[in-house]
Amino acid sequence: MNGAPELRVILHVTECYEGGVERAIRTIVRNSPQFEHRLLATGRGLNDERQESLFSQINELPDTHVARLRMIHSAVRAPGIDLIHAHSSWAGFYVRVMPRLPQVIYQPHGFAFEMSSALKKGLFAGAEWLLALRPQRFAVLSPREDLLAKRLNRRRERILVPNVPTVPIRRSARPATAASIIMVGRISVQKDPSFFLSTLRAVRREVPGVQAVWVGDGDPTGRRALQAEGVRVTGWVPSERLISELDSASVYVHSAAYEGFPLSVLDAAARGLPVVARAIHAFSGSTVAQYETVDSIATAVSQLLVDGPHKDRASARNDSLLDQMSERRQREQLKRLYEPPAAGYPAPASVLGAGDHHGEDERLSTLAPRPNPSGLRDGRTRLRNAIGATSLMQDLRANLEGRDGSASVAATVLTTRFLATFLFRVSQALGRKRLIFPAGIVKQFNQVITGADLAWQASVGPGLVLYHPVGVVIGPDCVIGRSAVLQQGVTIGGTGRPRSGNTSPTLGDEVFVGAGARVIGPCEIGSRARIGANAVVVKDVPVGAVAVGVPAAWRYPS
Template sequence: MRILHVTDRYSGGVGRAIDRITELVPEAEHHLLSTGIESTHGRGAYRGTADLPDGHVARVRAVRDVVDEVAPDVVHAHSSWAGLYTRVRRLPVPVVYQPHCYYFERPDLPGPVRRAVRSAERFLAANGSVVAAVSPREERLARSMGAHHVVRIPNAPSSAAVREAGARSGAGAGSRRIVTMVGRVVAQKDPRFYAATARAARAAGLGLTFRWLGDGDPDLVRELADAGVEVTGWLTADDVMRQMAASDVYLHSAAYEGFPISVLDAARVGLPAVVRDIPAFEGARLTAVGTPDEAAAAVHAAVEDPRQRLRMIASGDRLVGEMDETALHDGVVRAYATAAGGALVA
């Protein structure tokens, strides 16, 4: 089966998710039409690659041109804009649309914009594409958009690396106690929340070092730096895993998500995780917080309280047991079979 992946955000978590599919579904021939490469991690196992041009109209045309050239069995669209480019005009091949979190979930969207985005998703869902959801909540959202065929493709850790020395063991493991976040420095990941947590921890004298693995909006990067957060810039996937394993606790500050791979990566290396209390983590049994002060207290407890730390690590282990490589492989294969005319999965 030949697959054409399309995305305007081949960077950060979306890029890692697409690469992971190419690694874990080698029985398919993968092609990539993309833009937005911001990281230095290597491309996945693609038979061919092409760049999306500038401009929305040009990108819609480019999708059709590359489909004609590559002749894929399925087009796999990643994120909202790619969902538009591949579905606003019906293609001669089926489409699997993977939102990687719906944009209308962004909490600071004005009401009229949120309604317009929801309407666009409903309109595009009417063309019969298969929606790939990463969680039960995203499945419910997809069905509320009118999607008839929804298949679960859970994320999996971006590396098969096992924990090295079980990640750091908390207080006393090193001269600095390091809190880490991974991702693009953009509004979705809420770097201002992370910066506020760093300031709250410093004001309380908690002795924590805050680090952000990634890059992005220069103004937001500056705000992180002003709060004393170390921003590394883009790293290779292997370097990200090494930096996480050398940390003491992972804090995911995003305001809205599908389900972030970096949380699974933290669990894979044995790192306790603290997350925002957002719908993406419903049922995940992770330590969730609502404010920067709560986040500072939670990451401090993950370092200082051995029993709390072990409980948090156990929660991560359960999560990786449910969202792993086998589950991702089977979900992807089922989505492609559904799109290509196999037995429909409700």
């Protein structure tokens, strides 16, 4: 033994190792050589990666979600891994759904719930909120991402790790080129090629004959639409070709609908190319020239194509942007990100280093649970307080135990019964944050997909198991304790007629309700009670008793 300290081992996980994510990970690895880096990923970039020595170990993820969960579960439990760095939303899900976690860093590279669809926004935001309850650190790319991560869970540490250019900074003057615009990225809804085409048409009305290039590939329909209007689509290209394409263009136009902070903008700035971008939250506080509409972008591009002073101002903005997003700054923040915390993951503060959110709207309320007022004696309030960060994982653990250890975590996560519980917890989380409409959408989606009608207003303790959830109904005022087991066709609900306050049942801990049973009205079911199949319970059942029949009569088991 030579006495040298062992390197801290970082496992990078992503399902999209290509394009911007690939270049971002490679830059991170190059700027943190004091750590050992391993890669578990899938994507086009793996073919090139195996020819280099950035990673000490490379393994490819399989194609299906179940197989990926199994492989990541094995990797998480393998000895020698000090920290897992999950890149992108799916990788964040795969890693954070594991029951036992090492230290985890989640870097979304743009939160998926920034998309415009109300249904997807609610589903993704709810899933991110639940997963943010797990111990982790957030690696964020911009003040906007920092604010969104804070909104998910203000108790989790957030560290701003800026992107940096992946191409050399051009020091010489740019040569004169034919009028052309360029965009770099995956052809996808996020990058919005239709917006790029609308911009191109508007530019051509002002400057006829302008050429256009899209560097990247993706959706075949989007590719055909681009090519139909004369856009040259290069497909994915190596770094040398990317540099050549950027140096041959006149203006870089960024059309994405949402981002973390795009590497392509930094690469264009590094090559001295004027940048014009669609106004999105990712650019808040930066010097990137942003415009709200197609016509305003087209006007700015046209001015840059013909006007020298506008090019000078664009060059000054590029210099300022590169100062903000420097390799020195990234190395400092990566060191802070990868070094072990002093005591686990308690730190709530954002480590932005340079001030505030640059005018971001602080009216975006946090999604962290609000504390209930102290001194309340109502049992319902105490139960709601008990439903915290462990609920979903206890639900998963209970479902695993219910299968007698015969199934893996991955297989259990993908069952209908766990999906029903997961979507119920999502709707609960949204409802507690007064996001009533998204909560209702998720509740209805749950009913359509799984057949379970679970009101998000109900108070249900952790460890819920829904065997065959079709036909299960839980009313909005019901209270159900920990580790409840409900079989198919169970109804737990109120009479609908006010009668001295509450009209809905209250179930204790570890209650079992058999298939087709009905528990109706303001009755109390004691802990560890068992309700027989097709029983109709309208009166109290004591602790540990068994209730059967119509109407149900209770007795103690012999």
